Amino acid sequence: MVVAHGFGCDQNMWRFIVPAFVNEYRVVLFDHVGAGKSDATKYSREKYDSLAGYSDDVLEIIDAVGGAPVIFVGHSVSATIGLLAAATRPEVFERLILIGPSPCYINDLDYIGGFSKADIQAMLATLESNYLGWSSATAPVIMGNPDKPELADELSESFCRTDPDIAKDFARVTFLSDNRRDLARVHVPSLIMQCSEDIIAPDCVGEFVHDHLPDSKLVHLRATGHCPHMSAPQETITVIQQYLAAAS
């Protein structure tokens, strides 16, 4: 099982659900370039100026760890990255688990992605304000965690650490990309997990993906927001387990 984090965090975002799968699967976690403990020096604007650069990385990881075909779990933009990888090389994928996928964030004629171009520009400005260095968005302040002292220091220090320049590029590539036409190219069976009240990937987007993605199953979660694996880990685990059990 290869698990890919979305924009804004790193592989640590999976920590609440991964334990539920480690007995049954070999779970492979990774950080996209620029996130977490990845080697930011390997970043190049040329390679990563489209999501294809990231999906090439996913295929490389799958080849490197062996064990294909894999179950791919991707959150948000990584759901799209997984779809692109599966369109290129379907044989290395057994199932796709897509959490809050959106093939296109920007409204276009009668397609509703949820945002206008101006909204995305405003978001990039907000990113910029928070990446200036004094905010904890890039360099988290380490606070003692009285509830779980074992999680302190070293671990929490690296959570969601991102390289600000790369993150800005990643945001631009993520939110300005349009991969609607790629959906029909994917024939790997997939599960779409649609959250409630998700402003990043609204209900209508989940339905669009379901309509255009062959062999896909759509499940609506009670969990609200964009990150059910963090806000409602148990529900997320149950839905994934049920889907995989029904599939086998």
Add this chain to the structure above:
Amino acid sequence: MSRDGQDKPHGSGVPDESVEELYENAPCGYLSTLPDGRIIRVNQTFVDLVGIEREQLVGGKRFAQLLTIGGRIFYETHFALMLRMHGHLSEIALDFQRGDGTVIPALITAVQKRDSGGNPLVNRMTIFNATERRRYEQELLIARKRAEEAASELTRVNRALSSSNTALLRANEDLGQFAYAASHDLQEPLRTMTGYAQLLARRYHDVLDERAQGFIEHILEGSRRMQMLISDLLAFSHAQGAQLVRRSTDMAQVLAAALANLESSIEETRATVTHEALPTLSVDAARMAQLFQNLVSNAIKYRKLDAAPRVHVSANEDRDGSWVISVQDNGLGFDDAYADQIFSMFKRLHGREIAGTGIGLAICRKVVESHGGKIWATSTPGVGSTFFFTIPDRAEI
């Protein structure tokens, strides 16, 4: 909140500082939400900041709904995740969409209260109005962008400059080689022409009439001038081309060597050349001799007819450690307006009545510049001229 415990009303004149009063009217906005973002409590300061009724805020509204769309995306992709991960977030810059449609920049610090099992119970936030700070931040961002653009522009210009410098150096080298080759090759046919003209004058002296002999004399005179031009050109291309051989050199000895070469013209014009104490510098002695020789010979050449030439050489150390050497004469002088032009190739201020090629001072400039120095002159017509040149301190031993 134990209102009755600690916050007993005191005597009159003591303001109300009950916990409730403090919460409601604190100098920053307070807000609590459930882990899913639903607002459960706000203080009056926050209500006033966003201009939305309290009943609306705590009636099922989510925190992200109060933000601008850019802020909402940031909340979902960063803020909520990090609060869940770290249990704490500080100084996050987000904008609130106020009830009246205006936008208010804010700084938000948040903590997540959890139960003993680590499950989130409530998120608490303090909100500060950051309008001024955000404006300042934007200015900083713009300034930083400008600085980055300027830096990359500078890099680009520098790269272009260095490549045109390389091209210029190569062109100069080519030109120097051409000047050398041309002047060298011109010497041979000139020698042939001169030789045959001399033969003609000698062997046919009896046959040729006076007019023809006059013509031959003109040919020979032209040849001499041409020979002078060629040897000056050769000296010039040599001054430009070859590597400097820098050694610790006593400038007084260099001057003496130059004067030795000028002995006959000094005697002929009854010139006096004096000098002050001169330093020892790391220079190319042969080039320096050429420089002194050209300057002193100019001083003699452009002398006044009614006075014997007097030339005085002096040296002064500059504040930065370089040396300024001057050669002063009592000659004809020139109009200061020409002070820059005289160092250009073939530039002459005087006519044929004084022999010269217009190359001597160009050679002087080459010699000084190849040592990293500068050369210039000041003059008063009818009083005399002073030529100055500098040799930078690194040349000093």
